[in-house]
Every structure is written in C-alpha cells, then in structure tokens.
Amino acid sequence: MAAKRWDILQRAYPNQAQVWFGAIDACLQAKDVETAEKIHQLASERFPNNPNTLLHGARIRLAQGEIQLAAELFETARKQHPKILEIWLQSSDCALRKGLYDEAEVFNAKARELVPSHPKPHKQYAEIAMQQQDWHTALKRWAAFRKLFPENPAGYILAAESAEKSGDLKLARKLKLAREYGEELLTDSEEVNIYSFHNRRHRHATLTGLMELIWTKAIFNLRSETQRNYLSYLWWVIEPLLHMIIYFLVFGFLLQRGGEGFITFLLTGLIPWMWFSKAVSNSSNSIITGQGLMLQIAIPSIVFPLVSLVQASLKQIPVFLVLFAFVWLQGYPPGLHWLTLVPVILLQTLLIVMFGCILAALVPFVRDISHIVSTGLTFVMFMSGIFYSYESIPEKWQELFLLNPMAFIIKCYREIFIEGIYPDFSTMGIWAVISIIGCALTLISYKKLRYIFPRVVLS
Structure with missing residues (x-):
C-alpha cells in the first residue's frame, strides 16, 4: 500500500527527489527489495549527485545481503558527502554487520563530532557496546546519553535491557522507574532511592512503607511538572x-x-x-x-x-x-x-x-x-x-x-x-x-x- 502511494506521488512530483527516495524507503520497509531497486535505478538517472542515491543504493545492497558492495558504496558516499550525518550512521551500521566493531566506532565518532546535539549518534554509540555484549560500557554510555537527552525514552528502556543482560535486575527496575519519575531515582541517595520500596515486598504490608512510596512518587512528579514550566x-x-x-x-x-x-x-x-x-x-x-x-x-x-x-x-x-x-x-x-x-x-x-x-x-x-x-x-x-x-x-x-x-x-x-x-x-x-x-x-x-x-x- 505504501509503495502504491509513493508511485502516485512520483507521478505527481517527478522532480522531487524526496518523493523517489521516500518510495525506496517504503519498499525496503515492506521488504520489497526488487521494487526498491527498480525505483533506485530510475532515481539514479534523475538525481545522480544526490547523496541519497549512494545512501539508498547501499541500503538496497545490505537488504540483498551484499555487505561488501554496500560498504564500498558507503565509502564513496563518505568521500563525496562528508557532511551528511546519515551516511556516517549507516556506515557504522554496515561495519557492525561485518563484525568490524572498531571501524563502526570510528564512523560513529565522526557522526557525534559532526552533529553533537543530535540523539541518533549517541544512541548508536551505546548500541554498539550492546552489540558487543559489553554491558558495563553500554550502561556508561547510556548514562551519558541520559545527561544529554533526559527526555529520550531510549536512555531508560535500552539501558534497562543492558542492566538485565548484565544481571543487575535492581538497576534495571530503577531505570524503568526513572523513565516515569525522573533520573533522580538513579542516584545513590536514600532520599530518592525509590527502588527500596519495590524491592522489599514486606514494606507494602505496612502503612509506613506505603506512605513513603506515595510521598516519594508525588514529590518526583511535582519536580518533573515544575521543570517543564518557566x-x-x-x-x-x-x-x-x-x-x-x-x-x-x-x-x-x-x-x-x-x-x-x-x-x-x-x-x-x-x-x-x-x-x-x-x-x-x-x-x-x-x-x-x-x-x-x-x-x-x-x-x-x-x-x-x-x-x-x-x-x-x-x-x-x-x-x-x-x-x-x-x-x-x-x-x-x-x-x-x-x-x-x-x-x-x-x-x-x-x-x-x-x-x-x-x-x-x-x-x-x-x-x-x-x-x-x-x-x-x-x-x-x-x-x-x-x-x-x-x-x-x-x-x-x-x-x-x-x-x-x-x-x-x-x-x-x-x-x-x-x-x-x-x-x-x-x-x-x-x-x-x-x-x-x-x-x-x-x-x-x-x-x-x-x-x-x-x-x-x-x-
């Protein structure tokens, strides 16, 4: 359905590059690689100097399992368009597909240097450590990610996954709670260590434990609410x-x-x-x-x-x-x-x-x-x-x-x-x-x- 809609748009806007490359994206998402390649051939003739021509060509090669050809296209794209963030990010993904973790980190470092305020490079940086199953490093990188982008849920969800993989279930639960009530929950202070209320089930049976839990959550909600207003x-x-x-x-x-x-x-x-x-x-x-x-x-x-x-x-x-x-x-x-x-x-x-x-x-x-x-x-x-x-x-x-x-x-x-x-x-x-x-x-x-x-x- 998406590919059909993009076909209509191509006919309506034949000179709009984003329409053609959007159609390729739609086909790749639908795993219709054959149609994506046909559209890409036509787009290459119309927009030979567009960076997406190389970028999407490499993506099609990856979808076809031709990783080495994709890597060569990414290399050409990096040389011709070194200021495009997505090229460096996908070059890093391609290196990961080849199992070249050091190379992936080099490409990712360039992406972070290129646009330091964008969350994608920093997210990928932590995910590289996760792919290597280096959970300790991943957790450090996710912590840095949360400092830069405290509202981004990935810093809590994927960090919780890393904590679970590392066997630290306590930290995983705290991270899930922190997504709801703020990163203060991740500090070591007893004042904000809300996990203790969940970790000790017998505390729920007491009125004191329940009141402490309610009070702590209410305070965090109020802090979060006031921080959003000038x-x-x-x-x-x-x-x-x-x-x-x-x-x-x-x-x-x-x-x-x-x-x-x-x-x-x-x-x-x-x-x-x-x-x-x-x-x-x-x-x-x-x-x-x-x-x-x-x-x-x-x-x-x-x-x-x-x-x-x-x-x-x-x-x-x-x-x-x-x-x-x-x-x-x-x-x-x-x-x-x-x-x-x-x-x-x-x-x-x-x-x-x-x-x-x-x-x-x-x-x-x-x-x-x-x-x-x-x-x-x-x-x-x-x-x-x-x-x-x-x-x-x-x-x-x-x-x-x-x-x-x-x-x-x-x-x-x-x-x-x-x-x-x-x-x-x-x-x-x-x-x-x-x-x-x-x-x-x-x-x-x-x-x-x-x-x-x-x-x-x-x-």
Missing part, C-alpha cells in the same frame, strides 16, 4: 488567582452579584473547591495512566490515585497560605476559631481520598466515566454555593442543599473566616464517619482487585 512553582498560585479573577469578573462585575466583601466570599469557596476538583479529577484516570509502571513492577493499585491526591494537596498549601493572608488583610483577623480549620481540612482530605479512589477504581472498568467526570464536577461546583450563599435559596431546600458534602465544607470555611464562629461539629462528625467507612471499604476493594486491575487496564 514559572515553575509560581503556577501553583497563579493558576487559582486567574480562576478567581475570571469568576469575579463574571459574577461580581458583569452580573453585579455579591456586593462588598464578595472577593473574600468568593475565595473562601473557590480555593477549597479547586483543591477538591483537581484532586478528584486527576486521580480518576490515575490507574489508566499508571498502567505501564503497574505492569512492570508489583505495586498496589491504590498507590496511583493516592499519588495524584497528594500532588494536588501539596500544590494547594501555598494557595491556602495566600488565602489566610488575604482574609486577614481584608479585616477578618485570626482567632481561636481559626484552629477549627484543622478538622475542616482533615475532613475535606478524607472526602477527597474517598471520592478520588472510588472514581479511580471505577474508570478502568467503565472507561466512559472518565468523560463525564469534568461535567459532574462542574455540576457539583454550581451546587456547592461557591458563588452564592446557601441562605439565598428557599429555606425548605437548605437542609437538602447541605447534604452535598462540598456545600457543607464551604459553609464551614466561611463560618470560620468571615463570620468568626465555630463550624457545626456534629455534622462534621457524621461526615467524618461516612468518609472513614468509605475509605476503609475502598481500601478493601482495592486489595480484592489487585490482580484484576493489570488485566483490565490492558483490555
């Missing part, structure tokens, strides 16, 4: 502020809602809601996105949603600090009643864990749920009283309205921050009991499904 950690505060500005412009300015003190009212509802929304939303697909790691290493499935929840919670810490400062500056000074923020935040944490883990467990079985999570959260947002007080709705509906746990949580925050009173501890206790039972049942479900999740995520 403003780094500042986005943790900038993003919620942008949301606040948008909602204030819509509800406070355009719709003329709220009046005096509306910004404080809005923030005391919006910031707790954003914590809940982001944590639950991110955790819902966590098992699906973590399937690669789950299939490589025996790791409890509940780790994935909990890592997402910890990440979202850590990002909220500076945002809450900004909220505390803002409320104080707006004339609502802290007092003893602010101490009740601790149980309110703990209760919200339990609710987040319960809902986040439940959704994460359901999504692998019913993938459609992931498409309605954002819509469902939007509905809950407008039913939680973020932009209006629950007292503004008819009194007969207020009790029903506050059955929404987030509506009740936001009410508690506003009672503490704005009204300066203590929240409803009895209702908080009821929700705490419900959340603890829900979390316990969810944990039991995860244990029973621990061997089913890996099969389901592949379906």
Whole structure:
C-alpha cells in the first residue's frame, strides 16, 4: 500500500527527489527489495549527485545481503558527502554487520563530532557496546546519553535491557522507574532511592512503607511538572488567582452579584473547591495512566490515585497560605476559631481520598466515566454555593442543599473566616464517619482487585 502511494506521488512530483527516495524507503520497509531497486535505478538517472542515491543504493545492497558492495558504496558516499550525518550512521551500521566493531566506532565518532546535539549518534554509540555484549560500557554510555537527552525514552528502556543482560535486575527496575519519575531515582541517595520500596515486598504490608512510596512518587512528579514550566512553582498560585479573577469578573462585575466583601466570599469557596476538583479529577484516570509502571513492577493499585491526591494537596498549601493572608488583610483577623480549620481540612482530605479512589477504581472498568467526570464536577461546583450563599435559596431546600458534602465544607470555611464562629461539629462528625467507612471499604476493594486491575487496564 505504501509503495502504491509513493508511485502516485512520483507521478505527481517527478522532480522531487524526496518523493523517489521516500518510495525506496517504503519498499525496503515492506521488504520489497526488487521494487526498491527498480525505483533506485530510475532515481539514479534523475538525481545522480544526490547523496541519497549512494545512501539508498547501499541500503538496497545490505537488504540483498551484499555487505561488501554496500560498504564500498558507503565509502564513496563518505568521500563525496562528508557532511551528511546519515551516511556516517549507516556506515557504522554496515561495519557492525561485518563484525568490524572498531571501524563502526570510528564512523560513529565522526557522526557525534559532526552533529553533537543530535540523539541518533549517541544512541548508536551505546548500541554498539550492546552489540558487543559489553554491558558495563553500554550502561556508561547510556548514562551519558541520559545527561544529554533526559527526555529520550531510549536512555531508560535500552539501558534497562543492558542492566538485565548484565544481571543487575535492581538497576534495571530503577531505570524503568526513572523513565516515569525522573533520573533522580538513579542516584545513590536514600532520599530518592525509590527502588527500596519495590524491592522489599514486606514494606507494602505496612502503612509506613506505603506512605513513603506515595510521598516519594508525588514529590518526583511535582519536580518533573515544575521543570517543564518557566514559572515553575509560581503556577501553583497563579493558576487559582486567574480562576478567581475570571469568576469575579463574571459574577461580581458583569452580573453585579455579591456586593462588598464578595472577593473574600468568593475565595473562601473557590480555593477549597479547586483543591477538591483537581484532586478528584486527576486521580480518576490515575490507574489508566499508571498502567505501564503497574505492569512492570508489583505495586498496589491504590498507590496511583493516592499519588495524584497528594500532588494536588501539596500544590494547594501555598494557595491556602495566600488565602489566610488575604482574609486577614481584608479585616477578618485570626482567632481561636481559626484552629477549627484543622478538622475542616482533615475532613475535606478524607472526602477527597474517598471520592478520588472510588472514581479511580471505577474508570478502568467503565472507561466512559472518565468523560463525564469534568461535567459532574462542574455540576457539583454550581451546587456547592461557591458563588452564592446557601441562605439565598428557599429555606425548605437548605437542609437538602447541605447534604452535598462540598456545600457543607464551604459553609464551614466561611463560618470560620468571615463570620468568626465555630463550624457545626456534629455534622462534621457524621461526615467524618461516612468518609472513614468509605475509605476503609475502598481500601478493601482495592486489595480484592489487585490482580484484576493489570488485566483490565490492558483490555
């Protein structure tokens, strides 16, 4: 099929060299060497001085098993076109086919010298050591490759293969993990030696070991996330502020809602809601996105949603600090009643864990749920009283309205921050009991499904 498409392109663009040589590539990939040779003969007549004429001619000879003829063509190509990277790379591959490892290294060295910033020569350099089964040298070269190209998966996948071949299964697993969580995992520091959590299975049976694993993975994910942004950690505060500005412009300015003190009212509802929304939303697909790691290493499935929840919670810490400062500056000074923020935040944490883990467990079985999570959260947002007080709705509906746990949580925050009173501890206790039972049942479900999740995520 590919060869037919290239034939159409040749007729449409008869003077475009890349079309002809692309057709040769397509034929070689389809192992149709005969057609590739016919196209090459025609291309040689049209483009005799094109470096691809020699390059593809040599590739065809290699496909036909004529290694010596291919080597001669590569030699001619190197003399006529010494600045073409691909010629040196394929010359090195040809030398490897002949078993001439020293010659292959010479050609590869020229390729690395020619374009030092391109990953291909450095990748080939490490692969040469692998072909010689010199695993120690290969691992050194892959380490150098990762320093130059930390985002390239080959530096982890093929390095892990080299480690396995050398018998160092511990390093192989660390390399696979490093692909997910960053090269810091490959250091000798105990602070980042995440392999210890996987290597000692009995640690999984303890709450302490599980918490350390979740904390370490969450920290690495956050580092990786912040390194991709110019403003780094500042986005943790900038993003919620942008949301606040948008909602204030819509509800406070355009719709003329709220009046005096509306910004404080809005923030005391919006910031707790954003914590809940982001944590639950991110955790819902966590098992699906973590399937690669789950299939490589025996790791409890509940780790994935909990890592997402910890990440979202850590990002909220500076945002809450900004909220505390803002409320104080707006004339609502802290007092003893602010101490009740601790149980309110703990209760919200339990609710987040319960809902986040439940959704994460359901999504692998019913993938459609992931498409309605954002819509469902939007509905809950407008039913939680973020932009209006629950007292503004008819009194007969207020009790029903506050059955929404987030509506009740936001009410508690506003009672503490704005009204300066203590929240409803009895209702908080009821929700705490419900959340603890829900979390316990969810944990039991995860244990029973621990061997089913890996099969389901592949379906």
